[in-house]
Amino acid sequence: MVIYLAIVRFCLPLLLRLCAGLLLMWGSMAAPAHAQSAISYTSTVDAPISETLTSCATPLSRTFTVPEVYTIADVNIGVLLAHVRRNNLTISLRSPAGTTITLFRTTGGTARNLNVLFDSASATSINTHTVNDTAAAATVVPPYQRTFAPLQSLNAFNGQNANGIWTLSICDSVTGNTGTFFHSTLTILPLPATLNVTKISVAQTDFVSSANHKSIPGARIRYCITISNNGPGLATTIAGTDIIPPNTSYVPNSLRSGTDCASTLTAEDDDAVGADESDPMGASVSGSVLSLSAPTMANAASFALAFLVTVN
Numbered sequence: 532m533v534i535y536l537a538i539v540r541f542c543l544p545l546l547l548r549l550c551a552g553l554l555l556m557w558g559s560m561a562a563p564a565h566a567q568s569a570i571s572y573t574s575t576v577d578a579p580i581s582e583t584l585t586s587c588a589t590p591l592s593r594t595f596t597v598p599e600v601y602t603i604a605d606v607n608i609g610v611l612l613a614h615v616r617r618n619n620l621t622i623s624l625r626s627p628a629g630t631t632i633t634l635f636r637t638t639g640g641t642a643r644n645l646n647v648l649f650d651s652a653s654a655t656s657i658n659t660h661t662v663n664d665t666a667a668a669a670t671v672v673p674p675y676q677r678t679f680a681p682l683q684s685l686n687a688f689n690g691q692n693a694n695g696i697w698t699l700s701i702c703d704s705v706t707g708n709t710g711t712f713f714h715s716t717l718t719i720l721p722l723p724a725t726l727n728v729t730k731i732s733v734a735q736t737d738f739v740s741s742a743n744h745k746s747i748p749g750a751r752i753r754y755c756i757t758i759s760n761n762g763p764g765l766a767t768t769i770a771g772t773d774i775i776p777p778n779t780s781y782v783p784n785s786l787r788s789g790t791d792c793a794s795t796l797t798a799e800d801d802d803a804v805g806a807d808e809s810d811p812m813g814a815s816v817s818g819s820v821l822s823l824s825a826p827t828m829a830n831a832a833s834f835a836l837a838f839l840v841t842v843n
Contacts, residue, residue: 568767569605569720572597574699577668580614580710582703587621590702595717597627600694600829601765605720606685608634608699609648609675613666614710617645619703624717626688627695634681637704644710646676653680672714693719722764724830728771729757731792735839750842752779755792756823759833766828775819775840782839786814786821795837812836 572595578585585591608624622635622645634649638658644666647657657679664676699715732754734744746752756773760766775781786799788810799807803815803822812825812834823836 567721567723567764569607569718570597570599570765570767572697572717572719574715574717575713578712580612580620580701580703580712581708582619582706585701585703587702587704590621590700591712593699593701593712593715595697595699595715597693597695597697597719599765599827600692601721602763602830603688603691603693603719604722604764605652606688607648607650607718608685609673609714609716609718610634610699610701611646611666611670611672611675611714612701612710612712613644614703615643615708616705617642617710619705619708620645620710621702621704623700624685625698625700626691627693627697628691630687630691632681632683632685632687634683636682638682646670646672648673648675648678649681649685650678651680651685653678656680657682666713668711668713670713673716675716693721721767722762724764724766724828725761726766726769726828727759727761729759730773731755731757746842748842751782752776752840752842753837754840755795755835755837757792757833757835758823758828760828760830762830764830767826769823769825769828771823773821773823775816775821778843779840780843781816781819781821782841785837785839786816787837788812788814789835789837790833792835792837795835799836 574593574595578591580591614620618637618639621637623631623633625631635657640661642661642663644664646664646666660679697717701712732752734746735751735753737744737747737750744750784801787795788797788799789795797810799814801816812823814823814836
């Protein structure tokens with residue numbers, strides 16, 4: 532505000548619009564909102580479980596591929612399987628870093644099946660679970676029927692990089708009883724992310740001089756907004772808005788996106804629908820409001836959005 536007053540004070544009345552144009556260079560955008568959402572990965576290929584087929588020497592393995600790169604804040608995993616006597620089973624989860632946690636080991640008495648979300652925040656241990664669960668090919672999960680703390684804490688994964696292959700292992704140690712694996716859901720919460728926003732502008736042409744373009748009426752100004760993730764976590768569900776500067780008119784269909792201001796080459800149409808809304812970011816203009824969005828942004832990643840205006 533001090534800068535604004537200083538400029539206006541020394542501007543001649545006839546140059547007031549020129550001074551307003553110079554103020555375009557000082558525009559800023561607030562950091563966009565982003566939710567820190569948990570991300571789920573599923574395994575849904577049915578498989579038989581028995582001491583013969585899935586002994587503890589050669590257990591049944593189900594994998595989850597995490598393509599994103601982010602630091603873990605919390606991990607939960609749900610398991611749905613049918614088994615005549617679930618206390619025959621041992622179930623474990625291994626992270627891409629090689630850490631293995633035993634979720635369940637030969638407990639439950641004579642109870643059948645398993646339809647459980649393993650969550651270390653639960654105050655109730657899986658060792659207390661002694662009743663039958665509902666489990667069949669038609670059983671819909673999540674939500675899982677019950678929630679228990681696993682035998683070993685899933686907090687051992689906290690702070691690791693989630694990226695890579697996670698492996699759920701299930702083995703049967705008793706001959707004669709059999710079952711079927713149906714479904715598992717691995718849910719990971721990333722550490723919080725901090726987003727940083729910068730906004731720059733440059734006069735591309737003023738239709739008067741061939742160099743040193745000024746923000747005078749009729750001049751074409753290019754703005755570029757860069758959003759970067761300063762980490763340490765993965766940013767999810769990113770959404771932000773900016774206002775087209777006063778005393779300017781947006782140039783239709785001038786939105787361009789990229790990883791930084793020098794590479795904003797991907798065309799983004801002005802509406803909020805279509806394939807361009809996820810390539811990997813979306814952008815639109817409605818009236819004087821510019822909106823942008825992205826489903827995720829990895830730690831240390833960035834994206835940029837450029838657009839043109841004409842000074843009125």
